[in-house]
Amino acid sequence: MNLTLLKTQADLDDWLRQSSNDQINFVPTMGGLHKGHEALIKTASTFTQNDSSSVLVSIFVNPLQFGVNEDFKKYPRDLVSDCTKAYEAGANAIWAPAFEDVFPGGEDSHFKIQAPLKLKKYLCGSYRKKHFDGVATVVLRLISLVRPKQIFLGEKDWQQLIIIRKLISDLGLSVKVQSIPTIRDEDLLAYSSRNIYLSKEERSKAIALPKILNEASIAFKGNNPIDLEEIKDYLESNDLSVEYVEAVDVKNLTPVNIHKSTISLLAAAVHCGNTRLLDHTLLMKRKPIVAIDGPAGAGKSTVTKIFAKKLGLIYLDTGAMYRAVTWLIQQESINCEDVEILKKALNNLKLDIRLSNKGNQEVILNGKNITDKIRSPKVTSQVSQIAAISSVREKLTKQQKQIGLKGGLVAEGRDIGTTVFPNAELKVFLTASTKERAKRRAEDMKNQGFNQPSLIALENQIKERDRLDSTREIAPLSQAKDAKELITDGMSIEEVIESLIYMFKEEIPEEVWPTKSWQSL
Ligand code: PAF
Numbered sequence: 001m002n003l004t005l006l007k008t009q010a011d012l013d014d015w016l017r018q019s020s021n022d023q024i025n026f027v028p029t030m031g032g033l034h035k036g037h038e039a040l041i042k043t044a045s046t047f048t049q050n051d052s053s054s055v056l057v058s059i060f061v062n063p064l065q066f067g068v069n070e071d072f073k074k075y076p077r078d079l080v081s082d083c084t085k086a087y088e089a090g091a092n093a094i095w096a097p098a099f100e101d102v103f104p105g106g107e108d109s110h111f112k113i114q115a116p117l118k119l120k121k122y123l124c125g126s127y128r129k130k131h132f133d134g135v136a137t138v139v140l141r142l143i144s145l146v147r148p149k150q151i152f153l154g155e156k157d158w159q160q161l162i163i164i165r166k167l168i169s170d171l172g173l174s175v176k177v178q179s180i181p182t183i184r185d186e187d188l189l190a191y192s193s194r195n196i197y198l199s200k201e202e203r204s205k206a207i208a209l210p211k212i213l214n215e216a217s218i219a220f221k222g223n224n225p226i227d228l229e230e231i232k233d234y235l236e237s238n239d240l241s242v243e244y245v246e247a248v249d250v251k252n253l254t255p256v257n258i259h260k261s262t263i264s265l266l267a268a269a270v271h272c273g274n275t276r277l278l279d280h281t282l283l284m285k286r287k288p289i290v291a292i293d294g295p296a297g298a299g300k301s302t303v304t305k306i307f308a309k310k311l312g313l314i315y316l317d318t319g320a321m322y323r324a325v326t327w328l329i330q331q332e333s334i335n336c337e338d339v340e341i342l343k344k345a346l347n348n349l350k351l352d353i354r355l356s357n358k359g360n361q362e363v364i365l366n367g368k369n370i371t372d373k374i375r376s377p378k379v380t381s382q383v384s385q386i387a388a389i390s391s392v393r394e395k396l397t398k399q400q401k402q403i404g405l406k407g408g409l410v411a412e413g414r415d416i417g418t419t420v421f422p423n424a425e426l427k428v429f430l431t432a433s434t435k436e437r438a439k440r441r442a443e444d445m446k447n448q449g450f451n452q453p454s455l456i457a458l459e460n461q462i463k464e465r466d467r468l469d470s471t472r473e474i475a476p477l478s479q480a481k482d483a484k485e486l487i488t489d490g491m492s493i494e495e496v497i498e499s500l501i502y503m504f505k506e507e508i509p510e511e512v513w514p515t516k517s518w519q520s521l
Contacts, residue, residue, distance in 0.1 A: 003083060004093035009101045012145060015056075015093055023053035026148035026175075027091070028139060031059040032076035032193025036183040038089040040152045043180050045090030053149060054092040058142055060102060064112075065134030076193050095146075102141055113137045115163045119253050123159045123267050124278065127243050135160055136167050143168075148175055155509050156182040156190050158265055158280055162253060165506065176502065181511040182279075188214060190279050197275040206272045208238035213281040216266055220283045226258055226266070235270055243269040243276070250282065250509065258283050262425065263508065282512045287408030288313075290504065291417035294430035295466050295477060297437035299488060303430070303496045304412040310497065311504065312514030316403060316411040317353060317361060318420070321396050322387040323374035324351055324365050329386060330378060336389060346395045353403075388474045414469060417480035426507045427483035428500060434462045436489040 006012050016024070025044040029037050037057075044055045059082055066072035079096055086094050103110050115132035119125070125132055143151065153161050165177050182190050188210035189195065189203070198206055212234050216226050232242045245268040247258045258264045267280035290313065292304050301319070308315035325346075329336060334345050352364040363371045373379070386392055400411065400420050411420060417427035432440070438458035445452045452458075469477040479485065484503055488496050 003087060005083060006093055006095040007097065007101070009097065009104075009145065012095050012097070012101075015095075016146070019054045019092075023051060024146055024148040025053055025055045025150050025152065026143070026146050027055065027057045027152045028142050029057060029059055029082075030061045030075065030193065031078070031082050031096075032196070033059075033082045033085040034191040034193060034195070035185075036154050036156060036191040038085060039180055039183050040154060041086055041089035041091050043178065044150070044152045047150065048090075048092075055090055056146060056148070057086045057091040057094050058146070059094060059096040060138070060142070062102075062134060062138040063099070064107065064137055065131050067128055067130065070128075071194070071197075074197075076196055102138065102145070110137075110141065113140055113167065116166060119159070119163050119166060122246055122248055122253055122255060123244065124269060125159060127269065132160065132163050136163060139164055140167060140171070143173065143175055150176040150178050152178050152180065154182065155179050155511055156192070156280075157278070158250075158267065158509070159253060162251070178502075179505065179510065181509070181513075184210065189277075192277065194275050194277070198272060202273045202275065205239045206275075206277055208235060208240055209268060209270055209272075209277055209279050213266060213268065213279055217281040217283060220258070226283070231268070235268070240270040240272050240277075243271065247283070251507070259285075262286060262423070263288070263512075282509055284512055286406055288426070288504075288508050289404055289407050289421050289424040290410040290500075291421045291424035291427045291480070291483075292410065292412040292430055292500075293414055293417050293427070293477070293479065293483065295437070295462075295469065297441055297462060298431050299440065299493070299496065300412045300430050303493060303500065304410055306493070307497050307500045308410045310501065311410075312408075314355075314409040315361065316400065316409045318396070318400060318411055318413045318416070319383075320353060320361070320363050320374060321351060321400070322392070323379050323383050324363050324370060325349070325392055325396065326379050326383045326386040327370055327374050327376075328365060330382065336386070339391070342389070342391060346391060349395065351396075351399065388472060390474050393474050414477040415475040417483050418478050419475060422480070426504050427480045428503060429479040429483040429485045430488060430496070431485065432488045434459045434466070437462050 004015065006015050025047050027037070027040050027044050041055060041057060047053060048055060059079065061072065061075050061077065063072050083094050113133060113136040115136045120132045153164060155161060161179055168175055168177060184190050187207045189207050190210065212231050216231060220226055228245050228247065231245045235242050235245070247256055247264050247266050248254055249256045249261060250263050250265045256264045258266065263282060263284045265280050266283055269276060269278045292300055294300050305315050328334070328345065328349070332345065334341055336342055350366050354362050354364065356362045361371070362369055363374055397420055403409065404421055413420070417424055438455050441458050441462070442452045442455060486496065486499055
């Protein structure tokens, strides 16, 4: 085993010089490594497979994040065991600095960060007053010394994760925050460095915490009410002294009514003897919805399909629905100007988008499989026109909303985030410059064997299409206020999908991703 143990700042600087400096996947820890840390390091090392990056694990018991009566002095410190575990999990180097290396000249010589009041008002923040300021201060300091590409944090400390993400976004740092779900022992107790404080007897009591949270999440899925006071009573009756049991919004961490909120965090902190334990579960009313809007030629369909497949979400192809109606209108020679006739056809419309046994999307209209028929050039030439008819739009938007009631889907279009799913958990406005879109269009035409107009001509066509799409009366292309813009210039399809997954992760904790609980929702 080639053990690189860095101690001083000079050691770190030397090592950084030897590694490709901006390619560090950084796992900050306070030591006392357990399976949760090992999972973080393993995840970090998966990123080193495709590039020349390295995994650096820091071990620094940060005094700034401990309160006066907390366990700073007795916090587990076993460098040999930590090094072994970190290396076995895939770390390239361990940095175990002394206090002076992180804060030369002492704590008072350094800037200190104050975590946003709003994010530390509830949960642990209201009991551990200086804790998150101490965490933010040290994390910023560590990041400024290491200058990593990514840092890896556990979802277990959800409030910490949200605060660090906000720190990084507020300061405009380019480091990415990758998170991983809570790792649990066989008895469901979440791994924590502090678990080693528990006696055998205490440990058997401690499992009441994950047990009741798990039961609450199952009860919630079954539409049963959740009573926070009952949870507290249960914990107390198991000899656990409750610090808090709170339900908060998963993003802004303010109290919510869990029965009204789509996704909330039910978190609890208890004392088991002298050991403080923290845990949470996520309560979801329905599966998540992702809305992807953007102009023509931004590559939405390609990436949306792959993204949906990767996350086990249904790809709701709203375009296929408009194509199906267009096909019907053409097939039955319906005169769209005749409001009554069109209304009757729409009233009788039974449109179903489903997955075949082979996993392909099938479009069934009034019992007939028209999957291939809707891709004909004849349908293509008229679909925009039909999609702009208000009664058609109304009918299909209503059906799309109906499909969305159970969630678990990603839809792509022009007005998904604004009109169809204004409550989508993630809204992305996927776009690219007209120059880039013209380049892609030319490439497509070349691949399909068509003559390509000049890039300038293509750019002008795209500009005109954008103008028409954004100024039309019915369902104009528009970016929802809360949509995240993703400009895909110069990005490969894989990079766009990776960015979408990263954005999704920021909204929906991985703990409730498809393979976990939402399959049963
Ligand atoms: O989660 C931890 O171990 C610590 O809070 C951290 C992020 C390493 C900062 O000291």
